[in-house]
Amino acid sequence: MRKIFAAIVLATLTIGFVGAPASAQENISPAEHKRLFREGAQLWPVYCNTCHNARPGSEKAPYEWDLIIMHMRTLGNLPAGDVRALVEYLKAR
Amino acid sequence: MPGRRIFSIFLLAFGLVALSLVGLARAADSDGSAADLKEIKSEMRQLREERKRDREVIHSLEIKVQQLETKDSKVETTTQQLHATDQKLKETTVELQQTNAQVQTLQTKVDAPIAASEFGDAISRYLGTHSFTVAGAAGGSFNYDQQSGALDGVSHVSQNSFFFDWEPMFLYRPTDWIMFEGVISTAFGSTGTGADLSTADFQIFLNDYMTVVAGLFDQPFGDWYESQSPMWVNRFVTAPLPFGAEAVVPGGEIGVQLRGGMQFGALGQDVDYTVWGGNGPNFSSNVLGAAVSSPTAVANSQTNGKSIGARFRIYPLPVDSQMGRLELGASTYNGKWANGNWFNSWGVDFNYFIGNLQARGEWMESYRQMPEGMGSDNRQGWYVQAGYFLNDLNVPGFPDKLNGYLHRFEPLVRYSGVNQRAVSTDDIAGATGVGQGGFQTGLVPDFGINGSPATYAPHAREVALALDYWITPSIVWQNEFDLELPQNGGAFVSPSGAVTPAGPIPNDRAFLSQFTIGF
Numbered sequence: 001m002r003k004i005f006a007a008i009v010l011a012t013l014t015i016g017f018v019g020a021p022a023s024a025q026e027n028i029s030p031a032e033h034k035r036l037f038r039e040g041a042q043l044w045p046v047y048c049n050t051c052h053n054a055r056p057g058s059e060k061a062p063y064e065w066d067l068i069i070m071h072m073r074t075l076g077n078l079p080a081g082d083v084r085a086l087v088e089y090l091k092a093r
Numbered sequence: 094m095p096g097r098r099i100f101s102i103f104l105l106a107f108g109l110v111a112l113s114l115v116g117l118a119r120a121a122d123s124d125g126s127a128a129d130l131k132e133i134k135s136e137m138r139q140l141r142e143e144r145k146r147d148r149e150v151i152h153s154l155e156i157k158v159q160q161l162e163t164k165d166s167k168v169e170t171t172t173q174q175l176h177a178t179d180q181k182l183k184e185t186t187v188e189l190q191q192t193n194a195q196v197q198t199l200q201t202k203v204d205a206p207i208a209a210s211e212f213g214d215a216i217s218r219y220l221g222t223h224s225f226t227v228a229g230a231a232g233g234s235f236n237y238d239q240q241s242g243a244l245d246g247v248s249h250v251s252q253n254s255f256f257f258d259w260e261p262m263f264l265y266r267p268t269d270w271i272m273f274e275g276v277i278s279t280a281f282g283s284t285g286t287g288a289d290l291s292t293a294d295f296q297i298f299l300n301d302y303m304t305v306v307a308g309l310f311d312q313p314f315g316d317w318y319e320s321q322s323p324m325w326v327n328r329f330v331t332a333p334l335p336f337g338a339e340a341v342v343p344g345g346e347i348g349v350q351l352r353g354g355m356q357f358g359a360l361g362q363d364v365d366y367t368v369w370g371g372n373g374p375n376f377s378s379n380v381l382g383a384a385v386s387s388p389t390a391v392a393n394s395q396t397n398g399k400s401i402g403a404r405f406r407i408y409p410l411p412v413d414s415q416m417g418r419l420e421l422g423a424s425t426y427n428g429k430w431a432n433g434n435w436f437n438s439w440g441v442d443f444n445y446f447i448g449n450l451q452a453r454g455e456w457m458e459s460y461r462q463m464p465e466g467m468g469s470d471n472r473q474g475w476y477v478q479a480g481y482f483l484n485d486l487n488v489p490g491f492p493d494k495l496n497g498y499l500h501r502f503e504p505l506v507r508y509s510g511v512n513q514r515a516v517s518t519d520d521i522a523g524a525t526g527v528g529q530g531g532f533q534t535g536l537v538p539d540f541g542i543n544g545s546p547a548t549y550a551p552h553a554r555e556v557a558l559a560l561d562y563w564i565t566p567s568i569v570w571q572n573e574f575d576l577e578l579p580q581n582g583g584a585f586v587s588p589s590g591a592v593t594p595a596g597p598i599p600n601d602r603a604f605l606s607q608f609t610i611g612f
Contacts, residue, residue, distance in 0.1 A: 039360070046361060046412050049446060050420065051320040052611075053566035064226045067264045070272045070296060073304070075320055077354030077365030077406070080301035 033088060040089025043082055050076065057090035065090045222268070227612065229262035229276060230567075232324045234607035238544045254544075257281045258324065260291070262612075270298040291345070306350040306369075309388075313350060313367045313404050314342045314424040315455050316442050324541070325611030328480050329559050330573045332541050333455075333509035335474020338520075338548045341459045341511065342426055342438045343385040346371035346400065354406075361412030366405050373400035373428035374436045380586045381463065381470050382515035382551070400428025400436075417447025424457075434462040449482035468514075476509035480561070505559040513551045515584045515592065521549045543575050543603035550598045551583020567611030577601040 028036075048054035060068060069087040072078065078086070234256045258280040265273040276292040294308030311318040317336045321327055322344075335341045348371025357364050376383040404424040410416045425439040440457030454477035461470035483502045491499070547553065559573040579598040586592050 042360070042412055046418050050418055050444065051316075052323075052326040053563065055566050060226075063224050066269070067224055067226050067266045067272065068228070070266065070298065071264055071274060073298075074272075074296045074306060074352065077304075077352050077363075077367065079354050079356045079363055081356070082360075082363075 036085045036088035037092055039082070039085035040087070043086055044089055047076065047078060047082065047086065048072075057093040060090075062091040224266045226264050227261055228264060229260045230323055230325045230609060230611045231257075231259040232607055232609035233257045234330060234605055236544055236603065236605045238603040239601055240544070240546060260323070262292075272296045272298075302353040302355055304352050306352065307348075309345065309347045310350065312342060312344055312346050312402070312426065313352070313369060314402060314426045314438070315404075315440050315457060316420075316422060316444060316453065317455065318344050321453075322541075323611065324607070325567045325569060325609045327541075328451075328478065328503070328505050328561060328571075329507060329557055330541070330571050330605040330607045331543050331557065331575065333474075333476035333478070333507060334511045334548060334553050334555055335455070335457060335476060335509065337542050338384070339472070339474070339511045339513060339516070339553060340385045341457050341472045341474040342440070343374045343388060345388055346373075346402070347388045348372060348399070359411035359413060361408060361410065361414075361418070363408045364406070366403070368401075368403045370399050370401045371428075374426075374430050376430060376461075377520055378517060378588065379431065379464065380515075380517050380519075380588065380590055381467060381584075381592075382513050382520075382586055383470075383517045384520045400426060402426035417445060420444040430461070432464055434464060436461050449484050450479070451481075452477070452479040454478065470514060472511065472513045474509075474511045476507060478505060478507035478509075478557075480505035480559075482563075501563050503561040503563060505557075505561065507557040507559070508555070509557070510554040511552070513583060515586045516549055516551050516595075517588070518585050519588045521546065521585075543573075543605055545575065545577045545601040545603050547577035547579045547598055547601040550577075550579030551585075551595050552580035554578040554580055569609050571605075571607045571609065573605045573607075575601075575603040575605070577603070 045054055057065065065087055069083055069090065073080075073083045235254070236256065237253050258278070260276055260278045262274065262276045265275075267273075273295055274292060275290070275294075277288055278291045279288040290309060292308075292310055294306050294310045297305040297307070299305060311322065313319050317333065322332070322336070331337065336344070346369065348369055350367055350369035352365070352367040352369075354363050354365030356362060372388045375386045375388060377386055402425060404422060406420055406422040408418065408420050410419050420443065422442045422444075423440070424442070425437075427435070427437045430436050436459065438457060438459035440455055442453070442455035444451075444453040446452070454475070456475045457473070459472045461472075463470050480503050482500075483504070484500050486499055487496050488499065542548070548555065554577070556576045556578065557573055558576075559571060561572075562570045564570070577600055579600070581595070581597055583595045584592045585595055
C-alpha cells in the first residue's frame with residue numbers, strides 16, 4: 001500500500017507539473033466568447049443544480065467566480081472545457 | 094431728397110414755359126377773340142388741375158420712396174448681420190477643424206496597443222493578481238427531541254435547545270492554477286462555543302484532467318461528506334444515519350488527492366475520478382462498535398501504512414436529451430488502524446434530478462478487523478431521499494401572491510438506516526449528554542444531529558420528513574420531523590468490553606427548525 005501511495009504522489013508530481021489555467025479566459029476571440037457563453041448557459045441549470053440549487057451569476061463579482069469555479073471544478077471534477085464555458089456564463093451575469 | 098425736388102421744380106418750370114409759348118403763339122395767331130380767351134382760361138384751369146394732381150402723385154411717390162429707403166436700410170442691416178454670422182461660422186469651422194485634428198491625434202494615441210496594455214496594467218495593479226473571497230455558511234436551529242426512550246440505562250431527558258453554527262470559508266487564489274480553501278467550523282452547541290478546522294487544502298490544477306488536492310479535506314467517499322454536508326446544501330437539518338452518530342466511514346482525511354473529469358460522449362456525458370491517500374481511519378476506542386473519528390493526527394499511531402481511497406462517477410445522460418441529470422458513483426476507502434488491523438469499505442450512490450424532482454441515495458459497507466480474535470466489526474448504512482419543489486403548483490382560486498409563496502416550498506422525505514454489530518456505550522454517554530450525573534458532557538444533540546438516543550441503536554432506522562422554504566437558492570428555512578424506528582438486534586459494549594444484547598429500543602420523535610444562509 002505504501003508503494004501505491006508513493007506511486008500516486010510520484011505520478012502527480014512527474015506528470016506535467018505545468019499548471020493549467022483553471023478558468024483563464026484571456027486572448028480569445030469574440031466569437032469564441034459567444035460560443036462559451038452559449039454552452040455555459042446550457043450547462044448551468046444542469047451542472048450547477050447537481051449538488052445544490054444553482055446559484056446565479058449575479059450573486060458574485062466576476063473575480064469571485066474565478067475562485068469559486070475552481071472550487072466547484074474540484075468538487076465536481078467538472079471537465080475543463082465545460083468549466084471555461086460556465087465561468088464565461090456566470091461572469092456575464 | 095433734393096434731387097427729386099429739383100426734378101419736380103424743373104417739371105413745373107417746363108410746364109409754365111410750354112404754356113407761355115402756347116399763349117404767345119395764340120396771341121400772335123389772332124387778334125384776341127373772346128372765344129379764344131375763354132378757351133385759354135379753361136386750358137389754364139385744366140393745367141392747374143393737372144399740376145395739382147401731379148403734385149399729389151409726386152407726394153405719394155415721395156412717401157413710397159421714403160418707405161423703400163427704410164426697407165432698404167433694414168435689408169442692409171440684415172445683410173451686415175448675415176455677413177457677421179457668416180464670418181463667425183467660418184471661424185467656428187476653423188476651430189472645429191482644429192479640434193478634429195486634436196481628437197484624431199488622441200484617438201491614434203488611444204488606439205495604439207501600448208496605451209491599451211498600459212490601461213490593463215493599471216487595472217491589474219489596482220486589483221492585484223492574488224484574489225481572495227470569503228464564503229461558507231451560518232445557521233441557527235431549534236431542536237426538540239422527545240427522548241421517550243433510553244438506551245442502556247440512560248435516563249429519560251427531553252432536549253429543547255437552540256444551536257448556532259457559523260462556518261466561514263476562505264478561498265485564496267494566488268495564480269490561475271493554484272487555490273487554497275480553508276473552512277473553520279464554529280458553533281454554540283451542547284458543549285458551548287467551539288471551533289475547529291474542518292477543511293484546509295491546496296488545490297493545484299495541473300492540467301485539464303488532473304487536479305491535486307493536498308491537506309485536510311472531507312472524505313471523498315460517496316456523495317454526502319464532500320458535496321452534501323454543508324448546511325445550506327443539505328436538504329434536511331440532520332445528516333442521514335450513516336453519516337451521523339454512527340458513521341460507517343470516517344468523515345475526513347488528511348493527505349493528498351488526485352482528481353479530474355472528462356467528457357466521454359455528448360455534452361454532459363462525463364466520467365470522473367478521485368484517488369487519494371492519507372493518514373488513515375481512527376476510532377474512539379478499541380471496542381466493537383466504537384465510533385469512527387477524525388483522521389489520525391499522528392502518523393506513528395499507525396503501525397502499518399496509510400489509507401487509500403478511490404471514487405468514480407459517471408453521468409450517462411447528455412444535456413441535450415432533456416432527460417435530467419443522473420449520477421452513478423462507486424467508492425472505496427481502505428487503510429489500517431491502530432495496531433495494523435484492516436479497515437475496508439466500499440459504497441455505491443446515485444443522484445438524479447429532473448425539473449422539480451430530485452432524488453439521491455447511497456449504500457455503503459465497512460469492515461473493521463478487530464484485535465485478538467474479537468470477530469470483525471462490520472457496518473452497513475444507507476439512505477434514500479426525494480424532494481419536490483412546488484415551483485409549478487398553482488392552486489386555483491388562490492391569489493397570485495399566495496401561489497408565489499407556495500412555489501418556494503420543497504417537501505422532502507428520507508429513509509436511512511445503519512446496521513452495526515455493536516455500539517459503544519462510551520460513545521452514547523459521551524455524546525447524548527444525558528445520564529452522566531445530570532450534566533452535559535457530550536456532543537450530541539448538536540448541529541446536524543437530532544439528539545435522539547435511538548439513533549445510537551445498533552440497528553437504527555429513521556424516517557425524516559422535511560418542509561424547506563427556499564428564500565433564495567442558498568437561504569433556506571427548514572423544518573424537519575424525525576421518526577426513529579430502531580430495530581431489535583445487536584449489542585451494547587462497555588469500555589471494558591462487556592457485551593449486553595440490545596433489547597427492544599423505544600421509538601422516538603424529534604422536531605427541528607433551522608434557518609440557514611449559504612454565502
